[in-house]
Amino acid sequence: MIILRNLKKNIFQKKPATFILSSLFICVVCAQTTLPTYPDNQFSTYYLQKKSFAESLPLVNKAIVFVGNSITDGAQWSELFNDPKILSRGFSGDVSAGVLNRLHDIVNRKPSKIFLLIGTNDLATGITTDSLLRNILLMADYTKQQSPLTQFYVLSILPVNDTFGKFSGHTKNVEKILETNQKLKENASKHAYTFVDLHTSFADKNGKLSTRFTNDGLHLSGDGYLLWKHKIYPHVYNQLPRPALIPLPQKIQWTEKYFSLKDVKTIVNTHSIFQNESALLQNEFFNRGWKINLSSKKDKNPFIELKYEKTISNENNEEAYKISVKENSVTLTASTAHGMYYAIQTLRQLMRDNVLIDGCEIIDWPAFSWRGYMVDVGRNFQSLPLLKQQIDVLGQYKLNIFHFHFTEDIAWRLESKKYPELTAPEHMLRNIGLFYSEAELKELIAYCKERHITLVPEIDMPGHSAAFKRATGFDMQSDSGLIIVKEVLKEFLTTYDLPYFHVGGDEVKVTNHHFMPEVLKLVQGFGPKTIAWSPGAPVDDKTIRQLWLGDQGETSRTDLRFIDSRHLYLNHMDPLETVPTLFFRQIGNQTKESINIPGAILCLWPDRRVEKEDDILSMNGTYPGLVTFAERTWHGGGMEGWVSGIGTANSTREKEFEEFEKRLLEQKQLYFYDKIFPYQKQSGITWKLFGPFKNDGDLSKTFPPENTKEKEPVIKPTLEVIGGTIILRHWWAPLIEGALKSPEKNTTWYATTRIWSEEERIGDFWIGFNDLSRSYTSASPKKGTWDNRQSKVWVNGKEIAPPDWKRAGMEGNSEVPLIDEGYSYRPPTKIALKKGWNQVIIKAPIGNLKTSDWRTPEKWMFTFVEVKG
Numbered sequence: 001m002i003i004l005r006n007l008k009k010n011i012f013q014k015k016p017a018t019f020i021l022s023s024l025f026i027c028v029v030c031a032q033t034t035l036p037t038y039p040d041n042q043f044s045t046y047y048l049q050k051k052s053f054a055e056s057l058p059l060v061n062k063a064i065v066f067v068g069n070s071i072t073d074g075a076q077w078s079e080l081f082n083d084p085k086i087l088s089r090g091f092s093g094d095v096s097a098g099v100l101n102r103l104h105d106i107v108n109r110k111p112s113k114i115f116l117l118i119g120t121n122d123l124a125t126g127i128t129t130d131s132l133l134r135n136i137l138l139m140a141d142y143t144k145q146q147s148p149l150t151q152f153y154v155l156s157i158l159p160v161n162d163t164f165g166k167f168s169g170h171t172k173n174v175e176k177i178l179e180t181n182q183k184l185k186e187n188a189s190k191h192a193y194t195f196v197d198l199h200t201s202f203a204d205k206n207g208k209l210s211t212r213f214t215n216d217g218l219h220l221s222g223d224g225y226l227l228w229k230h231k232i233y234p235h236v237y238n239q240l241p242r243p244a245l246i247p248l249p250q251k252i253q254w255t256e257k258y259f260s261l262k263d264v265k266t267i268v269n270t271h272s273i274f275q276n277e278s279a280l281l282q283n284e285f286f287n288r289g290w291k292i293n294l295s296s297k298k299d300k301n302p303f304i305e306l307k308y309e310k311t312i313s314n315e316n317n318e319e320a321y322k323i324s325v326k327e328n329s330v331t332l333t334a335s336t337a338h339g340m341y342y343a344i345q346t347l348r349q350l351m352r353d354n355v356l357i358d359g360c361e362i363i364d365w366p367a368f369s370w371r372g373y374m375v376d377v378g379r380n381f382q383s384l385p386l387l388k389q390q391i392d393v394l395g396q397y398k399l400n401i402f403h404f405h406f407t408e409d410i411a412w413r414l415e416s417k418k419y420p421e422l423t424a425p426e427h428m429l430r431n432i433g434l435f436y437s438e439a440e441l442k443e444l445i446a447y448c449k450e451r452h453i454t455l456v457p458e459i460d461m462p463g464h465s466a467a468f469k470r471a472t473g474f475d476m477q478s479d480s481g482l483i484i485v486k487e488v489l490k491e492f493l494t495t496y497d498l499p500y501f502h503v504g505g506d507e508v509k510v511t512n513h514h515f516m517p518e519v520l521k522l523v524q525g526f527g528p529k530t531i532a533w534s535p536g537a538p539v540d541d542k543t544i545r546q547l548w549l550g551d552q553g554e555t556s557r558t559d560l561r562f563i564d565s566r567h568l569y570l571n572h573m574d575p576l577e578t579v580p581t582l583f584f585r586q587i588g589n590q591t592k593e594s595i596n597i598p599g600a601i602l603c604l605w606p607d608r609r610v611e612k613e614d615d616i617l618s619m620n621g622t623y624p625g626l627v628t629f630a631e632r633t634w635h636g637g638g639m640e641g642w643v644s645g646i647g648t649a650n651s652t653r654e655k656e657f658e659e660f661e662k663r664l665l666e667q668k669q670l671y672f673y674d675k676i677f678p679y680q681k682q683s684g685i686t687w688k689l690f691g692p693f694k695n696d697g698d699l700s701k702t703f704p705p706e707n708t709k710e711k712e713p714v715i716k717p718t719l720e721v722i723g724g725t726i727i728l729r730h731w732w733a734p735l736i737e738g739a740l741k742s743p744e745k746n747t748t749w750y751a752t753t754r755i756w757s758e759e760e761r762i763g764d765f766w767i768g769f770n771d772l773s774r775s776y777t778s779a780s781p782k783k784g785t786w787d788n789r790q791s792k793v794w795v796n797g798k799e800i801a802p803p804d805w806k807r808a809g810m811e812g813n814s815e816v817p818l819i820d821e822g823y824s825y826r827p828p829t830k831i832a833l834k835k836g837w838n839q840v841i842i843k844a845p846i847g848n849l850k851t852s853d854w855r856t857p858e859k860w861m862f863t864f865v866e867v868k869g
Contacts, residue, residue, distance in 0.1 A: 033141045038101050050091045055105050063087050064236060065106055068117040069094040075225045095121045096135035103139055107146045117155040119180055124169035129180045140193040148758030152193040153235055156181040158202050161209040161217035170218050201231055230356040243352050244663035246627055247398055247634035249364035257327045257359030263302045266295045271308040277340040278306050288354050307333040313365035320365035325357050338452045342398050352670060367592040367636025370563060370599030372401025378408025380610050381431035384440055388447055395451030397630035402448050403601050405458045409466035418491050427471040430609055456500045462515055463508030477512035486522055493526040506533035555597060564588040564600040567642050571605045574771040575621030575678040575824045576725035576863060580646050582628040583660055586638030602629045607775040611817040617676040618825045619774055624679040627667055642736045644727040649686050649720040658683035678824035680865050682724030688717035691749035699790040699845040705750035706843055724865030731857035748845040757833040764828035768863040771822045777812030780821055781805055792843040795831050828867045
């Protein structure tokens with residue numbers, strides 16, 4: 001308990017920020033932290049009015065509260081952050097005792113965060129630094145006790161400046177302010193709060209409050225509040241100290257300077273090739289609320305310049321760019337409009353708080369020139385708005401190829417005016433009657449071009465062509481079928497002007513050896529370069545091979561060009577598996593582009609019918625995968641071999657992934673808050689694996705870890721691995737590495753981890769043991785089971801029941817959509833957590849490692865991760 005003695009009456013009768021308070025606070029340590037009580041006559045009328053108003057307001061769920069005196073009171077915080085959850089509880093003239101007097105109401109509302117700036121008035125009234133420190137520590141301790149999930153931030157007392165001749169009671173306390181700040185910093189860990197140093201950023205070279213941020217030596221001007229926002233923005237939204245750039249630039253050097261967005265009035269462009277990009281940047285500022293003009297001349301005001309330079313990089317110069325952010329200028333440099341567009345995408349990420357840009361020097365270029373994404377709209381139609389949403393993401397993350405696969409056995413999805421029967425409803429098996437008109441495809445091509453993305457169309461032939469046969473009555477490889485194919489191609493190639501054309505060629509038995517040579521000759525005669533799947537029908541050496549199966553031996557011929565799509569199918573990966581798989585993926589088994597491998601294409605093949613088009617994004621981890629793939633194809637690197645997880649604890653691999661994941665989660669928060677982004681933090685989740693235990697084919701057999709499921713098993717773990725999803729043995733082993741080096745059939749493994757909770761609560765969890773592929777015809781789990789292997793999970797000794805499956809035990813059927821079989825698209829499992837550590841035990845048995853049907857592979861895995869946000 002804190003005992004307050006000699007508290008003078010009417011301490012708030014004087015003008016704001018000049019109240020007098022003289023008291024020595026004595027701390028008596030008790031088991032229960034309590035707040036002192038004060039009579040109302042100790043406070044000013046203004047204070048009581050403000051307190052009464054704050055207490056009368058309705059609860060704001062997960063509010064972020066700024067608490068303090070007149071310096072805090074001087075800002076409209078919800079407006080400054082454009083966030084109604086941010087509340088101002090700054091009372092002009094307040095002191096630490098005043099905050100203690102109103103802290104109960106603030107904490108009782110269970111805010112997500114409290115930001116406290118208090119103390120300069122205390123010091124001005126003669127309160128000692130030790131007394132002030134004790135009061136602030138009491139605030140932190142009380143908050144932790146009453147609302148354990150509330151994050152408490154103590155901001156350093158700001159510097160003062162005596163050159164204005166005002167507030168002498170405050171400006172004399174330079175040393176006391178420094179002493180208090182140091183003590184607040186030293187006590188942060190012990191009292192479970194975060195200390196944020198604002199003093200350094202606001203001080204001039206003499207240690208005084210910079211005149212740029214004040215007009216009276218104590219309070220802040222508009223520039224001061226913008227700097228305040230910039231410095232605490234990462235704390236408010238749990239972000240990294242610097243903007244989390246993806247893709248990570250090849251070279252970046254941060255400085256301590258910054259550029260103010262409110263001061264810039266002009267975008268300077270002196271080169272005609274950047275006309276569209278300067279307009280794009282102007283519109284970006286307009287959308288952020290800043291009016292900015294275009295000009296060909298600089299003036300004395302801060303400006304942003306678009307600058308031409310012939311050579312930025314010796315590698316992929318066409319897409320390279322530079323950014324230089326100084327106090328009075330931002331310079332974007334490129335040799336092409338394409339490179340300038342990418343500079344703007346990076347600048348957008350640098351502008352994350354919409355007030356200041358951190359000073360930096362960036363030189364950047366892609367490791368691979370071919371960075372693509374493929375969608376299959378033949379099997380499941382996607383509307384133009386959904387396609388454009390995905391194309392926007394491609395442009396935002398510097399992907400430059402949109403591979404459009406629009407013909408399939410299921411349906412032919414592109415209008416042909418010469419052969420309208422191709423898109424007749426009676427010839428479609430799904431999404432009947434839905435296809436793209438000529439005008440819509442041209443619109444899509446133009447939409448891509450604006451974002452410096454090349455649309456690569458694909459008419460898959462002669463395989464995957466059952467829809468063609470239903471419509472025309474002819475097999476493609478027949479003489480009559482080939483004649484129609486050629487007419488369709490002529491119509492397409494004279495209607496659309498595109499540099500590449502994909503002829504498909506995969507998964508087909510060749511019966512007409514003239515078919516593919518004649519198709520290639522025709523297409524190439526119209527100008528486009530041809531692309532075909534490999535392995536597939538034989539093609540000429542001029543045709544680019546898109547690898548979908550096989551090993552690195554196929555790429556040994558340097559006279560051929562290859563696009564890598566091996567193990568780059570989103571529909572085969574679980575959402576939490578997707579990100580580490582793609583992050584560690586080495587494109588084409590190399591760290592950067594070579595003469596015969598310019599890059600890769602990430603593919604999305606939702607073979608199974610979907611109930612609604614958004615399921616394509618929620619079931620496949622599309623956007624987390626795209627952003628991760630963008631990082632790897634732009635930045636290069638990766639590791640040899642194909643892996644499916646984060647790896648072992650405390651490894652270099654784990655640390656590299658953790659750094660990237662922090663950036664990925666920030667991207668999710670800032671740019672995907674209104675989109676489907678099925679991903680949760682999984683670095684730092686450490687699993688101890690115990691096994692193998694021989695079950696002799698009896699999957700129900702129990703072993704010691706299960707018999708002590710309320711606590712940590714006493715036996716030594718076999719290994720420790722990291723992740724929310726753990727692939728024990730990949731279904732494509734040994735091609736792809738799982739957690740177990742030598743998995744055995746008829747064995748049982750156990751996994752344990754611990755979850756810390758600050759209080760008793762109900763948590764939401766993703767739990768799964770077989771996140772069904774969107775390609776295979778896997779059956780739904782049987783009623784009362786997690787999977788067909790009798791896998792189980794316990795938390796604090798209590799077995800967690802599986803979901804009440806909507807289609808329990810349903811046989812796999814490609815025409816029946818998945819609805820709740822995967823953890824990412826069904827409601828999370830709710831689990832009661834106790835305060836402190838919570839023990840989790842997973843049981844994962846297996847019989848045979850392989851199934852009799854390749855279309856339903858045995859996915860020996862488990863997922864367990866808490867869902868936050």
